[in-house]
Amino acid sequence: xxxxxxxxxxxxxxxxxxxxxxxxxxxxxxxxxxxxxxxxxxxxxxxxxxxxxxxxxxxxxxxxxxxxxxxxxxxxxxxxxxxxxxxxxxxxxxxxxxxxxxxxxxxxxxxxxxxxxxxxxxxxxxxxxxxxxxxxxxxxxxxxxxxxxxxxxxxxxxxxxxxxxxxxxxxxxxxxxxxxxxxxxxxxxxxxxxxxxxxxxxxxxxxxxxxxxxxxxxxxxxxxxxxxxxxxxxxxxxxxxxxxxxxxxxxxxxxxxxxxxxxxxxxxxxxxxxxxxxxxxxxxxxxxxxxxxxxxxxxxxxxxxxxxxxxxxxxxxxxxxxxxxxxxxxxxxxxxxxxxxxxxxxxxxxxxxxxxxxxxxxxxxxxxxxxxxxxxxxxxxxxxxxxxxxxxxxxxxxxxxxxxxxxxxxxxxxxxxxxxxxxxxxxxxxxxxxxxxxxxxxxxxxxxxxxxxxxxxxxxxxxxxxxxxxxxxxxxxxxxxxxxxx
Amino acid sequence: xxxxxxxxxxxxxxxxxxxxxxxxxxxxxxxxxxxxxxxxxxxxxxxxxxxxxxxxxxxxxxxxxxxxxxxxxxxxxxxxxxxxxxxxxxxxxxxxxxxxxxxxxxxxxxxxxxxxxxxxxxxxxxxxxxxxxxxxxxxxxxxxxxxxxxxxxxxxxxxxxxxxxxxxxxxxxxxxxxxxxxxxxxxxxxxxxxxxxxxxxxxxxxxxxxxxxxxxxxxxxxxxxxxxxxxxxxxxxxxxxxxxxxxxxxxxxxxxxxxxxxxxxxxxxxxxxxxxxxxxxxxxxxxxxxxxxxxxxxxxxxxxxxxxxxxxxxxxxxxxxxxxxxxxxxxxxxxxxxxxxxxxxxxxxxxxxxxxxxxxxxxxxxxxxxxxxxxxxxxxxxxxxxxxxxxxxxxxxxxxxxxxxxxxxxxxxxxxxxxxxxxxxxxxxxxxxxxxxxxxxxxxxxxxxxxxxxxxxxxxxxxxxxxxxxxxxxxxxxxxxxxxxxxxxxxxxxxxxxx
Numbered sequence: 015x016x017x018x019x020x021x022x023x024x025x026x027x028x029x030x031x032x033x034x035x036x037x038x039x040x041x042x043x044x045x046x047x048x049x050x051x052x053x054x055x056x057x058x059x060x061x062x063x064x065x066x067x068x069x070x071x072x073x074x075x076x077x078x079x080x081x082x083x084x085x086x087x088x089x090x091x092x093x094x095x096x097x098x099x100x101x102x103x104x105x106x107x108x109x110x111x112x113x114x115x116x117x118x119x120x121x122x123x124x125x126x127x128x129x130x131x132x133x134x135x136x137x138x139x140x141x142x143x144x145x146x147x148x149x150x151x152x153x154x155x156x157x158x159x160x161x162x163x164x165x166x167x168x169x170x171x172x173x174x175x176x177x178x179x180x181x182x183x184x185x186x187x188x189x190x191x192x193x194x195x196x197x198x199x200x201x202x203x204x205x206x207x208x209x210x211x212x213x214x215x216x217x218x219x220x221x222x223x224x225x226x227x228x229x230x231x232x233x234x235x236x237x238x239x240x241x242x243x244x245x246x247x248x249x250x251x252x253x254x255x256x257x258x259x260x261x262x263x264x265x266x267x268x269x270x271x272x273x274x275x276x277x278x279x280x281x282x283x284x285x286x287x288x289x290x291x292x293x294x295x296x297x298x299x300x301x302x303x304x305x306x307x308x309x310x311x312x313x314x315x316x317x318x319x320x321x322x323x324x325x326x327x328x329x330x331x332x333x334x335x336x337x338x339x340x341x342x343x344x345x346x347x348x349x350x351x352x353x354x355x356x357x358x359x360x361x362x363x364x365x366x367x368x369x370x371x372x373x374x375x376x377x378x379x380x381x382x383x384x385x386x387x388x389x390x391x392x393x394x395x396x397x398x399x400x401x402x403x404x405x406x407x408x409x410x411x412x413x414x415x416x417x418x419x420x421x422x423x424x425x426x427x428x429x430x431x432x433x434x435x436x437x438x439x440x441x442x443x444x445x446x447x448x449x450x451x452x453x454x455x456x457x458x459x460x461x462x463x464x465x466x467x468x469x470x471x472x473x474x475x476x477x478x479x480x481x482x483x484x485x486x487x488x489x490x491x492x493x494x495x496x497x498x499x500x
Numbered sequence: 501x502x503x504x505x506x507x508x509x510x511x512x513x514x515x516x517x518x519x520x521x522x523x524x525x526x527x528x529x530x531x532x533x534x535x536x537x538x539x540x541x542x543x544x545x546x547x548x549x550x551x552x553x554x555x556x557x558x559x560x561x562x563x564x565x566x567x568x569x570x571x572x573x574x575x576x577x578x579x580x581x582x583x584x585x586x587x588x589x590x591x592x593x594x595x596x597x598x599x600x601x602x603x604x605x606x607x608x609x610x611x612x613x614x615x616x617x618x619x620x621x622x623x624x625x626x627x628x629x630x631x632x633x634x635x636x637x638x639x640x641x642x643x644x645x646x647x648x649x650x651x652x653x654x655x656x657x658x659x660x661x662x663x664x665x666x667x668x669x670x671x672x673x674x675x676x677x678x679x680x681x682x683x684x685x686x687x688x689x690x691x692x693x694x695x696x697x698x699x700x701x702x703x704x705x706x707x708x709x710x711x712x713x714x715x716x717x718x719x720x721x722x723x724x725x726x727x728x729x730x731x732x733x734x735x736x737x738x739x740x741x742x743x744x745x746x747x748x749x750x751x752x753x754x755x756x757x758x759x760x761x762x763x764x765x766x767x768x769x770x771x772x773x774x775x776x777x778x779x780x781x782x783x784x785x786x787x788x789x790x791x792x793x794x795x796x797x798x799x800x801x802x803x804x805x806x807x808x809x810x811x812x813x814x815x816x817x818x819x820x821x822x823x824x825x826x827x828x829x830x831x832x833x834x835x836x837x838x839x840x841x842x843x844x845x846x847x848x849x850x851x852x853x854x855x856x857x858x859x860x861x862x863x864x865x866x867x868x869x870x871x872x873x874x875x876x877x878x879x880x881x882x883x884x885x886x887x888x889x890x891x892x893x894x895x896x897x898x899x900x901x902x903x904x905x906x907x908x909x910x911x912x913x914x915x916x917x918x919x920x921x922x923x924x925x926x927x928x929x930x931x932x933x934x935x936x937x938x939x940x941x942x943x944x945x946x947x948x949x950x951x952x953x954x955x956x957x958x959x960x961x962x963x964x965x966x967x968x969x970x971x972x973x974x975x976x977x978x979x980x981x982x983x984x985x986x987x988x989x990x991x992x993x994x995x996x997x998x999x
């Protein structure tokens with residue numbers, strides 16, 4: 015296999031890398047001295063065209079190819095996930111249009127695209143070395159994106175927190191992965207599983223499981239590794255936070271499920287009621303239960319919508335972990351359905367927050383008062399996004415929850431062993447309805463201050479938000495559109 | 501055809517959303533037109549159905565094949581009764597909210613969305629679809645109360661929304677568990693009510709899952725002790741909101757108990773039959789007793805709803821055809837009468853006097869100032885206490901007859917509830933309309949009260965006439981209800997299942 019073939023296989027990523035260079039070059043050379051809006055418009059256009067090109071390139075490969083022994087696996091599922099990541103990137107770029115946080119638009123867009131490249135490699139990787147490298151590429155870009163609002167001290171603080179926690183989690187992850195390599199003598203996930211087979215649960219393997227879960231626990235912001243998330247979401251420029259919550263989550267969950275189910279195959283253990291067996295499932299169960307409870311209960315008392323979304327993200331990470339630990343084919347597709355629809359929804363929610371923040375100067379819940387009068391279309395979108403997050407049918411969030419919970423219960427149909435965890439999840443999701451409704455109450459029930467002007471929504475952002483809302487409704491009414499790819 | 505009741509309502513929502521903000525008059529007319537169209541379709545569809553005892557499929561297409569969900573709308577006689585009730589209640593609610601001036605189009609958009617969801621629940625024969633419509637009604641309810649309500653509206657709205665949501669989540673747990681167990685037993689995934697009703701769920705499973713689902717739905721039916729949302733929600737809601745809450749939304753809960761919980765888990769019902777009857781009787785007596793001592797006119801009606809819904813639940817617990825028929829008839833009857841009572845209190849009295857406190861109302865001599873309101877309340881009150889000739893009598897009588905066969909003690913206690921019901925209605929009537937307490941100043945209220953408007957008169961007469969017709973000719977509805985008990989859907993429930 016020569017390099018040209020590798021390049022062909024990585025055509026989408028390569029196209030995106032070229033786009034990164036082009037965005038930087040256009041911004042630095044051609045648009046020097048032009049207005050920020052103009053520069054942003056052009057840069058965004060180039061980025062979107064690049065993303066579309068990359069998406070087209072994913073369709074040039076059918077079937078499954080794995081010429082590099084796990085370094086770059088291309089199959090229909092990874093291709094589909096790459097397209098999803100590209101779509102999320104396009105929407106992130108579109109909702110950035112209404113943010114006024116930076117003059118360095120070229121660098122901003124380039125970093126968003128670089129993060130996407132990292133995530134795209136991540137979903138294609140079945141080799142722990144490649145997983146680590148692409149994860150770091152994505153993470154480093156995201157740290158910088160968090161710090162991008164140089165006029166806001168909170169942004170720098172958030173980035174520093176995110177970076178320090180992230181660096182530590184990377185160290186944990188690396189430690190866990192090195193143990194895996196030491197135990198099995200391979201960096202390829204399926205060979206690792208083969209190497210570990212029949213050894214039973216020795217203490218080193220347990221340490222490897224725990225440190226890997228810690229490493230990914232940070233990435234997906236699950237309790238007790240969530241401490242960075244609220245600050246990062248609140249301090250980061252809103253579109254950056256949206257990307258952290260959406261694209262990065264899709265890829266991280268996919269790869270977490272892959273490492274655990276492929277790499278640690280045989281060390282599952284069990285977390286069913288009165289049937290505990292140690293392994294990675296109980297570890298994930300504890301993390302999932304803590305995330306659901308703590309995330310939802312803490313979200314209730316938040317007064318900043320971004321922090322509220324951060325805690326709700328933690329809670330949702332808890333639900334998603336149910337899909338990981340159920341560990342059946344149907345639970346994997348339920349997990350992917352959930353995380354993809356969640357990404358679309360939360361992107362939309364952050365998009366609305368971006369607009370409101372730009373218009374009212376803050377993201378406190380009270381800043382949303384009277385939104386239905388000041389921007390009817392926008393508040394209708396907000397209604398759709400938040401109700402979907404709360405799990406109200408017929409929106410995507412509800413169907414996602416139904417898939418996820420029924421897959422988790424169905425994993426042990428004989429004794430309904432995981433029902434206790436699903437009951438916890440459902441009870442907690444009933445709690446979550448309260449805080450989403452608090453935001454909607456501001457928007458739809460309360461009145462804005464006297465003579466508050468109508469909010470002007472940039473047309474590009476509005477189009478993006480309406481598209482996202484339509485997607486959320488559509489995937490709720492016709493989930494088959496998505497499930498057939500998963 | 502009946503499916504169009506749902507579609508028409510949601511088309512109405514879309515049309516209203518596109519309307520310019522100022523067009524209040526147009527919004528009212530569109531809403532009324534939509535509701536009338538929905539009601540006409542409901543009647544026409546009901547008439548067309550050849551055999552109400554059979555489940556007539558309206559539409560059935562695969563929706564999510566992977567989990568066996570389909571878009572399955574169908575109707576049997578019970579659905580028909582409730583669909584017709586929804587149609588009538590929807591029209592009446594709009595007639596009694598003709599005076600909404602604040603954000604009119606949004607009000608009616610939420611209103612019609614609620615109506616569309618209610619039609620959907622009554623026509624769904626796929627469990628997931630039913631659940632979807634059921635939850636769909638929560639959001640419009642919340643906004644109708646929180647935005648257009650009165651007394652402690654945000655509190656009442658949030659309480660109602662959370663109670664409904666918690667209830668529906670209990671149902672969701674039960675449904676997921678039932679789906680998994682059924683798939684393990686039959687080997688294929690299905691959410692079709694007809695198929696699930698044939699699955700023999702293990703007894704141990706039914707024992708815990710039935711109360712879960714029954715209570716989940718029962719919360720919305722005002723099941724004591726989970727009824728506390730009902731009085732606060734009814735009082736906080738705008739008139740049309742309380743009319744719909746009492747008129748149809750509480751029926752959603754009772755319908756879910758019958759259609760889902762009892763049909764899927766017939767052995768579970770038998771294990772918990774006594775407990776349900778006990779809770780129902782407590783609800784009847786407690787609701788009536790509390791209604792007797794209220795100072796707020798609307799709380800009287802709010803608690804009376806809890807009491808009357810107790811009869812529905814008692815009828816369901818009897819598990820014999822006469823009691824069940826009575827329960828369904830009581831759903832219809834209470835929907836009409838409670839709607840009317842709330843219309844009198846909320847629209848005719850409160851919107852004009854701006855008080856619901858008996859102490860204030862006593863001084864106003866409303867019986868003379870608003871003779872139409874007074875007469876309407878007397879007639880509705882008489883219907884509510886179960887006087888022969890009105891629908892409440894036949895419904896409650898059947899429930900009591902059914903209950904007498906299984907739990908005689910419960911029937912006697914429920915009879916006591918009826919007597920207390922007479923007392924609180926008479927008390928409310930006397931205090932609000934026909935008090936001879938001397939007014940402090942003889943001039944009466946400062947502003948002359950606006951006379952009862954035409955839409956109010958039409959609405960009141962329509963509801964009264966319905967109650968009277970059903971009271972005189974109960975067979976009109978019983979001919980729809982009774983054949984249903986022979987359908988295979990209820991076979992295991994009535995014939996004693998495997999227990």
